[in-house]
């Protein structure tokens with residue numbers, strides 16, 4: 001269940017659309033729900049969103065599974081989403097991915113045993129000129145080098161403690 | 162220095178904030194439009210400017226606006242396409258991060274022209290920090306009377322909302338974007354009806370790219386006719402190019418559409434040449450979906466003329482020897498890059514991004530990726546190259562939306578111009594895993610063919 | 616007096632027809648009938664918004680209209696393109712169309728299992744027909760096919776996603792005929808699937824219609840007690856006075872002797888139901904005494920469902936043009952070549968009398 005504050009946010013979002021078009025709020029509300037409920041969308045979370053927007057649960061499942069930013073399974077605390085599309089590949093994204101794999105001892109799509117890190121490869125994120133890059137939470141980390149990756153890992157570990 | 166119209170004030174510190182933007186002539190164009198021009202007059206100026214859509218297709222903006230249906234009592238909408246997901250393209254991001262008020266002013270003028278009282282900016286979900294920037298700018302504009310009710314006493318009302326996507330390239334396609342904005346899966350609609358008649362919530366809607374809408378501001382500032390004097394022929398004005406790949410200075414550049422490709426790549430003002438002293442092998446000048454060209458065809462057209470950074474010159478020669486300006490995502494490959502690998506990453510991208518509605522794209526994109534992967538890994542057969550050609554041919558033109566074409570073209574162009582590199586991969590399965598084909602003959606001067614007898 | 620309506624003159628493969636404005640090319644072709652009707656795997660005239668997705672119905676518009684005679688630059692989906700006055704369309708007379716269609720059929724079959732002989736839909740599958748008529752020999756796809764487990768969505772309907780061609784018909788059906796839709800398309804692109812997400816049973820008085828609209832064997836009737844070999848059953852038209860006001864009560868009973876093996880809606884020659892029926896009629900009325908039998912059903916289109924005539928290897932070939940509405944099959948798939956499952960030593964046509972599933976067991 002959302003807090004009072006978040007529920008007001010939901011109301012504010014719904015108010016952006018004409019009367020009766022509250023389904024338009026689905027993507028923003030799913031973002032909100034994912035942030036709020038552990039970084040992924042469980043069936044219960046989705047059913048809750050459906051009830052908030054007065055739509056059927058299947059409408060939410062259909063949408064949630066379409067978009068790549070919605071996690072349908074739990075993920076690690078810090079998700080490294082490294083871009084590997086052409087422009088990033090040209091600037092060495094493969095090496096960065098290999099480096100992270102070795103460093104964290106996980107494969108792509110896996111989470112470290114302590115549940116701290118998940119490594120994913122993603123398609124172009126619109127930072128091709130600042131490649132190689134990854135998305136970490138809300139922000140982009142660009143011009144990656146092995147040293148920078150080390151720094152980021154340390155930073156995340158520090159936050160966890 | 163090339164003339165600038167969008168970035169002319171980008172260097173001014175804090176230009177992203179309202180006060181600084183306003184103090185430097187910001188909102189003057191909007192003021193002019195609202196106070197002294199009818200919507201018809203603004204439309205006339207946009208038509209005169211020759212502005213063409215900056216999202217990829219290059220459709221004349223004024224003409225597009227004139228199609229919007231105006232049934233009595235039905236709201237109209239302007240939707241700003243900030244989905245920016247075509248690999249190689251990151252120009253709209255720059256505009257929104259650094260010049261948010263330029264976009265808002267453009268949205269205001271455009272909405273006024275179209276008679277839209279609500280405007281939505283649909284921004285790709287991964288640009289997660291940009292909505293905050295935009296929303297802050299919207300709030301400031303509103304505080305200063307540029308949004309809300311009765312703007313500057315003109316009687317015109319406008320609200321702008323920011324909507325975040327959630328990771329789907331296809332939502333850049335305008336009807337998929339509308340579906341997504343309605344809270345649905347990003348499945349493109351079958352056209353007709355076109356959005357200009359039945360768009361968002363079945364109301365008349367115009368969808369335009371961020372850069373297109375921002376460009377309306379300088380057009381009103383200097384006048385449509387003056388704007389049309391920039392550039393060459395039908396490529397009027399300036400264009401934002403996001404340059405990436407193996408160049409010295411990747412970044413977003415505003416160019417006047419009258420410079421050559423060679424100047425763009427090699428001059429210090431723009432890309433600053435190929436990185437690490439290497440040689441140019443190939444380039445994809447307009448985002449991942451436009452055809453790749455080898456160095457020799459990139460710098461000069463098949464007729465031997467210098468290739469210019471314009472819609473017409475880049476597409477000179479059609480797909481046989483030309484390419485497209487597209488979205489302006491300029492991807493440069495140096496001599497050490499593998500064309501097969503690069504094509505594979507694009508095929509993987511389109512496979513990943515297909516919405517899955519229509520069978521040629523849903524099934525064909527994955528098939529192409531798998532065949533390419535085999536070739537890249539040294540497990541390909543000669544017949545695979547022909548198979549790839551055949552698959553892309555059967556996707557192209559047979560799908561609901563242009564994503565099918567966008568998936569087919571990179572594969573087609575790579576085979577068309579770099580077939581020997583593909584064959585080398587097949588014939589040298591082991592060697593191809595440890596070294597690249599290299600520059601080969603791809604930069605050799607072309608023999609200028611005598612005009613073909615038709 | 617009837618209102619004067621201007622009809623549009625259209626030519627399809629050179630054959631003229633006059634149709635009402637707003638008619639699609641596909642429906643104009645259906646008014647002509649025969650060979651020139653484009654195949655349709657996703658369009659369903661009774662489902663709003665359907666069509667446009669499978670791309671099997673692509674045609675070439677060689678002349679846009681009298682007013683603007685320019686040809687259309689690309690092939691168009693005939694099910695979603697309306698005619699203009701003076702329009703000229705090429706379907707089977709256009710090599711380009713046939714080539715594209717062959718491509719589409721290949722794409723549709725890419726991930727589709729080629730085990731027709733053991734599929735519940737065998738004999739009444741539109742994809743099977745399409746493969747016969749437009750397909751190429753064999754497959755060029757060398758990768759693993761998409762596979763899913765069969766799942767029961769409720770005790771009446773089984774979903775075998777492996778066979779689904781994502782035509783969306785069942786989604787439109789649930790949207791337009793039932794109170795709340797509980798299943799839909801999940802995932803994206805090649806990974807899309809029909810599902811309920813969390814295992815739910817579909818339960819609604821009209822949901823059974825998804826079985827009839829499904830062009831392949833992805834949604835099947837679990838209460839059907841003699842699957843796989845539908846052509847050994849005798850279809851008869853029947854009706855009952857259904858309590859449900861939205862149900863037409865007009866059905867086809869599939870009989871062996873006096874036993875009702877299944878109940879379906881009545882389908883026209885394009886495989887579309889004439890009217891939808893309720894789940895009570897479909898699933899619960901399995902006695903002949905529940906029904907008033909009208910007489911044998913003429914099977915219009917479907918190739919191999921020709922009751923009792925299935926003797927001798929060459930017979931079906933002769934019967935095909937008749938049941939295919941006058942069209943000649945382009946290709947007969949030899950099921951023994953493509954099936955790893957069916958047993959070649961059992962020749963269907965040699966079995967005396969109606970075959971039973973026991974005949975296929977060791």
Ligand SMILES: Cc1cc2nc3c(=O)[nH]c(=O)nc-3n(C[C@H](O)[C@H](O)[C@H](O)COP(=O)(O)O)c2cc1C
Nearest residue numbers: 214215216242244245246333334335369370373563
């Ligand atoms: C698959 C696909 C993706 C697209 N992505 C974008 C995009 O990210 N941004 C954009 O402005 N236009 C994109 N477009 C083009 C839009 O459909 C549309 O033409 C454009 O927003 C119109 O604006 P314009 O006339 O200002 O260019 C895309 C088109 C297709 C087919």
Ligand code: SF4
Nearest residue numbers: 516518519522560562
């Ligand atoms: S071409 Fe691809 S992305 Fe476009 S509608 Fe068809 S499946 Fe979807």
Ligand code: SF4
Nearest residue numbers: 779780782783785829
């Ligand atoms: S299950 Fe059948 S009706 Fe539903 S989408 Fe798949 S093929 Fe079409």
Ligand code: FES
Nearest residue numbers: 083088125127128
């Ligand atoms: S290719 Fe990696 S951000 Fe564009």
Ligand code: FES
Nearest residue numbers: 667669670672694
């Ligand atoms: S029937 Fe027309 S596209 Fe499927």
